[in-house]
Amino acid sequence: MQGETGVVVIGAGMGGLAAAAGLAAQGIKVTVVEAGDVPGGKARGVPTPSGLADTGPTVLTMRHVLDAIFAECGTRTEDELTLIPLPRLARHFWPDGATLDLFTDLDANIAAIEAAFGAKEAAAFRRFDRITRGMWEAFSGSVIAAPKPDLGRIVAATLARPKLWGALRPGLTMQELLRSQFSDPRLVQLFGRYATYVGGRPAATPAVLSLIWQAEVQGVWAIAEGMHGVAAALARAAERKGVQFHYNSRAKRIVRKEGRVVAVEIENGTSIPCAACVFNGDPGALRDGLLGDAARASMEDTRRPEPSLSAWVWAFGAKPVGVELAHHNVFFSADPELEFGPIGVGRMPEEPTLYVCAQDREMASPPPEIERFEIIMNGPAGHQPFPQEESQCRARTFPTLAAMGLSFEPEPEPPGLTTPALLSRRFPGSQGAIYGGSPEGVLATFQRPLARTGLKGLYLAGGGTHPGAGVPMALTSGRHAAKALAADRISAAK
Known part of the structure; x- marks a missing residue:
């Protein structure tokens, strides 16, 4: 592997950021190309009167993984982010009036x-x-x-x-x-x-x-900067180690020569020479040939899993009225079968359970009058919009919460809604799934792609690869990719 050529990381999601930081910490030249205009992948923020509201993952566990990445970059998590340990894991509500708080x-x-x-x-x-x-x-x-x-x-x-x-x-x-x-x-x-x-x-x-x-x-942390702020902090730390980021740059093709990766082509016509590439996207994009024939061939020996669940996600600012909220809240349906039964056959749930993240609650200071919220309603993955999607989703979300004592002034407008179809377009190859391949089935854990692929110099990171979905898992996948790449680099140099 040519040491002077460097590495291209495709995608600045959590896995790609962890891989880029880990490689740069070892003195390897790293370039990150990202289709979006900011780092984070699914960990995005949308504007509200009180700042950016998360519209992706909100729960940070296994903090030691994040700590290790910042340490590799010569800094500390507490110097980059404001993390607040939450003794209360979540507040739970049921339609019959029962409530339960759980703790660490x-x-x-x-x-x-x-x-x-x-x-x-x-x-x-x-x-x-x-x-x-x-x-x-x-x-x-x-x-x-x-x-x-x-x-x-x-x-x-x-x-x-x-x-x-x-x-x-x-x-x-x-x-x-x-x-x-x-x-x-x-x-x-x-x-x-x-x-x-x-x-x-x-x-x-x-x-x-x-x-x-x-x-x-074992511990849940709230983040003053939001989960999208974690991605921004990781990108800054990586940049200080020399990583170059190119945003609004969608990768078009992974180029192979003599059996190994030699370059990554960008849609604007630029070609970036490299000795290796870390792909931080859904492995389905490689299987579908969206990054070229060489990348598709690298996945021929891997199984394409059924997609995981997706979701409809509202992110907005509003004044809450009614029940007292914690940072993390779950409003359960009366009958889980009316949620998971329809989802299992590809439909919107009839009676959903709703997760509500009150992003400004249980922080170091009292919440503002207009608070930031994220509401998640689970659903099936899919490419196409559902019939009357926005109105159907709204009807299943806000009247359900109002019946359990929570309302918002004002309710969010349609631009605040992320749908499975939108996720499918935004993250090619994902089929709109949020968590990569489905965890359902006895062997699902053992069938996720690993960091190394069948193409020399191509590695995988992200929630669609081992060890799976969730922020600490995606970060861990990036660390696995960086370690595998660095080990192969050393072996090739001998």
Whole structure:
């Protein structure tokens, strides 16, 4: 690999930013080309009277991953961003009037669940927490942190924890596990919600992904600058290490010569020579030939997964009226089947559960009169707009919240709505999915593409690759790509 030629990173999403920063920290020349006008990918902000409101991921967990990237760049997270630890993970509301706050503290959670649902359910939660803690200990190192799921370590970790065997039975879904633990369907609904964090439905997502609860209970941070601000901070840190960013520059083709990557062509006609390329986009774009025949051939040995869930996302500024909100809030439907049943057949949910991020709540200062909000309604992936999409989505969002005691003055206008079809156009090859490939199915975790591809010099990063969806996972994928590329570079130089 020619050391002086450098590396091109296609896409300035979280995975691409992590890869660029990690490579530059090793003294490698890096150029990032990004189709949009700012870094962040799906972590975008939209203008409101109180500043940019997030319209992408909002939950930051596993902060150590972000800390490690900034440390590689010679700085600290706290010098780049204002992160506020949230002792309250989320506030949950049900149509029957029940509410529940969950916290980072185990005893506080037990007390809250006992007060809301009784001692029996509190005991069930204690068991569930113990099971998922065991899952986390068994799989975080061998799957999430590893560049490739290590089946040997997984088997060894599982055999060492016989109390987990029942919860790890092949084919067991998250919903089945939860129903075996909790008697109250509202708690099954609540903890089943973690399937949607990686783009799955509780009744089809493997039970082992209940470990997501442990990623959250170990710490959630609010970000004064917003999640889009995390991307901006990573880009600044990378620039200080010498990374060059070219925005409004869409990659057209990855060029191969003599069996390896030699350049990346941009739509404006520019060709950037390189010794390697990190593609931070949906792997489906490569499979569809959107980056040329060489890139498409590199994916021939990989399976195209079913797409994960998508969503309709409102981002806006307004004055909230009614119930007291936390930073993260979930308003549950009365019947999960009326949400996930329609989604499973490609329709908009009839009775959705709605996530509301009150971006200015539980921060260092009181919220402004006009606060920033993001509301997410899960839905199926898809290329085409749904019939009467905006009006149907509005009818399922704001009257539902109003019936549970929350309204906004004013309600947002249509430009504040991001749809699955818009996501499909904005992120080619994604089919509108937010979380890459679906996590549903026993082998889904093991079928994600890894950092290395079948084309020498082409590497992958992002939520569509191992270890999967979510900000810390996408960042981790970028670190995997940087390490694989650097290792291959050293090997080629010998």
